[in-house]
Amino acid sequence: MSKELFFKTQYEPDENGHFGEFGGRYVPELLMPVLIELEQAYKKAIQDESFLADIKKVFKNFVGRPTPLHYANNLSDELGGARIYLKNEGQAHTGAHKINHCVGQALLAKRMGKKRIIAETGAGQHGIAAATVAAKFGFSCTVHMGAVDAKRQAPNVFWMQQLGAEVKIVEHGTKTLKDAVTSALQDWIGDPAESYYLLGSALGPHPYPMMVRDFQSIIGIEVSEQIQEYIGENKKPDYLVACVGGGSNAIGLFNAFLDDPEVHMIGVEAGGRDVTKPGEHATRLANNSKVGVIDGYKSYFLQDDQGNVESTHSISAGLDYAGIGPEHAYLHSVGRVEYTSVSDEEARAAFTKLSRSEGIIPALESAHAVAHALKLAPELSSDKNIVVNISGRGDKDLFIVNEKLNAKINN
Amino acid sequence: MPRSITEQIKLAKQENRMALMTHVVMGYPSLEDTRQRVLLMVQAGVDIIELQLPFSDPLADGPIITVANQTAVKNGVTIKQCMDLATELSSQVEIPLQWVGYYNTVFNYGIEKFIKDSRRAGIQAFTFPDLPIDEEPYEHFFELASLAGIPVIQLVSLITPVERLKEINKLAHSYIYCVARFGVTGTDSKMSDEIVSYLQKVRKYVTVPLAVGFGISQPQHIRDLRDSADVVVVGSALLNLSLPELKDQIQTLCAAL
Ligand SMILES: Cc1ncc(COP(=O)(O)O)c(C=O)c1O
Numbered sequence: 003m004s005k006e007l008f009f010k011t012q013y014e015p016d017e018n019g020h021f022g023e024f025g026g027r028y029v030p031e032l033l034m035p036v037l038i039e040l041e042q043a044y045k046k047a048i049q050d051e052s053f054l055a056d057i058k059k060v061f062k063n064f065v066g067r068p069t070p071l072h073y074a075n076n077l078s079d080e081l082g083g084a085r086i087y088l089k090n091e092g093q094a095h096t097g098a099h100k101i102n103h104c105v106g107q108a109l110l111a112k113r114m115g116k117k118r119i120i121a122e123t124g125a126g127q128h129g130i131a132a133a134t135v136a137a138k139f140g141f142s143c144t145v146h147m148g149a150v151d152a153k154r155q156a157p158n159v160f161w162m163q164q165l166g167a168e169v170k171i172v173e174h175g176t177k178t179l180k181d182a183v184t185s186a187l188q189d190w191i192g193d194p195a196e197s198y199y200l201l202g203s204a205l206g207p208h209p210y211p212m213m214v215r216d217f218q219s220i221i222g223i224e225v226s227e228q229i230q231e232y233i234g235e236n237k238k239p240d241y242l243v244a245c246v247g248g249g250s251n252a253i254g255l256f257n258a259f260l261d262d263p264e265v266h267m268i269g270v271e272a273g274g275r276d277v278t279k280p281g282e283h284a285t286r287l288a289n290n291s292k293v294g295v296i297d298g299y300k301s302y303f304l305q306d307d308q309g310n311v312e313s314t315h316s317i318s319a320g321l322d323y324a325g326i327g328p329e330h331a332y333l334h335s336v337g338r339v340e341y342t343s344v345s346d347e348e349a350r351a352a353f354t355k356l357s358r359s360e361g362i363i364p365a366l367e368s369a370h371a372v373a374h375a376l377k378l379a380p381e382l383s384s385d386k387n388i389v390v391n392i393s394g395r396g397d398k399d400l401f402i403v404n405e406k407l408n409a410k411i412n413n
Numbered sequence: 414m415p416r417s418i419t420e421q422i423k424l425a426k427q428e429n430r431m432a433l434m435t436h437v438v439m440g441y442p443s444l445e446d447t448r449q450r451v452l453l454m455v456q457a458g459v460d461i462i463e464l465q466l467p468f469s470d471p472l473a474d475g476p477i478i479t480v481a482n483q484t485a486v487k488n489g490v491t492i493k494q495c496m497d498l499a500t501e502l503s504s505q506v507e508i509p510l511q512w513v514g515y516y517n518t519v520f521n522y523g524i525e526k527f528i529k530d531s532r533r534a535g536i537q538a539f540t541f542p543d544l545p546i547d548e549e550p551y552e553h554f555f556e557l558a559s560l561a562g563i564p565v566i567q568l569v570s571l572i573t574p575v576e577r578l579k580e581i582n583k584l585a586h587s588y589i590y591c592v593a594r595f596g597v598t599g600t601d602s603k604m605s606d607e608i609v610s611y612l613q614k615v616r617k618y619v620t621v622p623l624a625v626g627f628g629i630s631q632p633q634h635i636r637d638l639r640d641s642a643d644v645v646v647v648g649s650a651l652l653n654l655s656l657p658e659l660k661d662q663i664q665t666l667c668a669a670l
Contacts, residue, residue, distance in 0.1 A: 309521025310469035
């Protein structure tokens with residue numbers, strides 16, 4: 003029997019959203035009643051069978067779920083170790099896993115009678131998915147995006163606007179995801195009654211990390227069924243590998259297996275250009291950053307010695323963030339999940355490799371997970387298997403990859 | 414030496430007026446400017462000054478204060494420098510100075526050390542808007558601060574339910590800060606229409622003086638609040654005034670108290 007959405011594991015948060023010492027709700031008083039209302043609405047919705055039925059219907063008919071789990075035979079043969087399977091979230095509508103938590107939250111916002119959706123976006127993938135569900139389910143939509151991100155992901159800005167969203171470009175701070183998050187929270191503080199803040203990853207104040215995780219858990223539920231076709235009935239994968247920005251695609255893959263100790267899990271962070279230099283990477287857990295309280299939750303954050311958020315760098319906008327979801331911080335602290343990083347260079351090589359050997363062009367974020375799998379597979383025997391989450395497809399990264407590849411040729 | 418906030422509010426009461434609280438961002442545009450600004454505010458007749466500890470991601474603040482915070486951070490202002498400046502100012506003024514900021518600054522500095530150093534610097538209260546009462550059982554910050562004799566100011570908003578108001582009041586010291594409109598700090602919006610009925614509701618459940626802030630910039634705003642607030646807070650509206658403008662503006666505001 004496979005699990006049903008909204009199942010519980012031994013790693014649940016307490017009633018105030020604390021996963022061990024991480025998580026919580028560190029927000030201004032203006033947001034507390036709103037977050038409490040949201041939590042209550044969510045708890046009520048998941049008790050209601052029609053909510054689950056609605057989600058499943060939209061997942062199937064609109065998103066196109068289940069997404070395929072595909073055996074990467076060429077890649078596995080070439081590497082000569084463990085068998086690699088690819089969970090292709092790039093085939094979900096809008097091209098990434100982000101649509102999963104957008105559908106769930108939009109259906110919840112509808113039940114709550116909200117009129118407007120507010121979202122933040124880094125790569126633009128979450129913004130596109132939020133604008134998509136806003137169009138589909140009848141909300142107006144404001145997407146906050148840092149000016150730097152808007153420039154490097156210009157096609158996504160255009161598509162969000164085509165979907166009817168207003169894109170609010172954030173011109174202060176580092177003009178990236180962290181400033182977009184702050185700006186979106188400020189927007190919400192200004193209009194708490196009518197608007198729903200549709201958060202784009204498994205982070206932020208409670209109940210978001212739990213809620214986003216629950217909607218994303220469909221990924222792991224599907225994998226647990228699909229893998230049996232390849233490795234036999236009731237068999238579990240040996241390794242799960244996913245990239246970790248805020249942590250939504252990774253927790254979505256991991257959650258259904260957290261209580262199976264034989265399943266190893268690896269989260270891959272962005273090593274950027276140099277993991278030893280502040281501002282040159284975005285590895286929070288693999289590099290022992292400091293615990294802090296920022297953007298409404300307690301977790302590991304890249305900070306300077308005064309506790310200010312440090313700037314980050316990654317070739318992939320979706321991993322370019324100083325914080326990480328509190329459940330990941332917790333899973334790291336108790337040793338349940340291993341966290342590692344790969345560099346920009348390795349991610350780029352994996353991007354090309356997967357495209358050529360499997361005919362799948364991954365998002366640069368997902369290419370980080372692939373890059374780690376390329377290292378891991380040859381170390382394991384051929385009776386082992388690895389499931390890699392391809393969290394999104396690479397279309398959006400055309401200009402980044404092209405520019406970098408060009409620069410390389412010109413050098 | 415600064416008076417306590419409670420004493421200062423009492424003094425204003427005796428003069429049959431509200432108290433005026435103003436705000437600076439430490440190190441914006443420079444620490445020297447902050448020093449002059451605070452002394453000028455004192456001279457011009459302010460009752461309480463909020464000294465904001467600069468932070469990179471000030472999520473409860475609007476664009477004006479956000480930019481000020483980020484500028485101070487970029488200038489490399491440290492919390493130690495803020496402590497030193499507060500120590501110097503405390504030795505020169507009689508009105509209370511208090512910290513306002515974001516909890517990560519405290520957490521990063523070390524909670525106990527932060528409280529000890531603030532006490533030594535003569536700080537009379539703390540306001541950390543991103544530390545709601547619900548996190549106190551995990552952080553014990555209110556408890557440690559009040560053991561050291563520094564009150565932590567509680568905030569309430571237009572949508573805080575009555576049950577929550579009562580809970581917040583239990584932890585209140587010196588005054589409760591009412592966020593007088595939806596939204597973040599800033600000067601653009603008019604005073605909320607709901608404000609008077611809201612303040613009357615709050616008063617029923619609150620046993621300490623009330624401060625009202627967020628969005629106050631005009632003498633008329635202050636006059637409107639006369640029957641419902643004990644302290645009025647003016648922040649963003651003063652932040653980018655030159656020193657001579659600042660003095661004039663504060664005197665105008667004081668006349669409306
Ligand atoms: C394709 C893709 N993968 C991964 C991420 C990283 O986010 P998360 O860690 O929440 O899955 C993003 C974020 O934009 C993304 O677009």
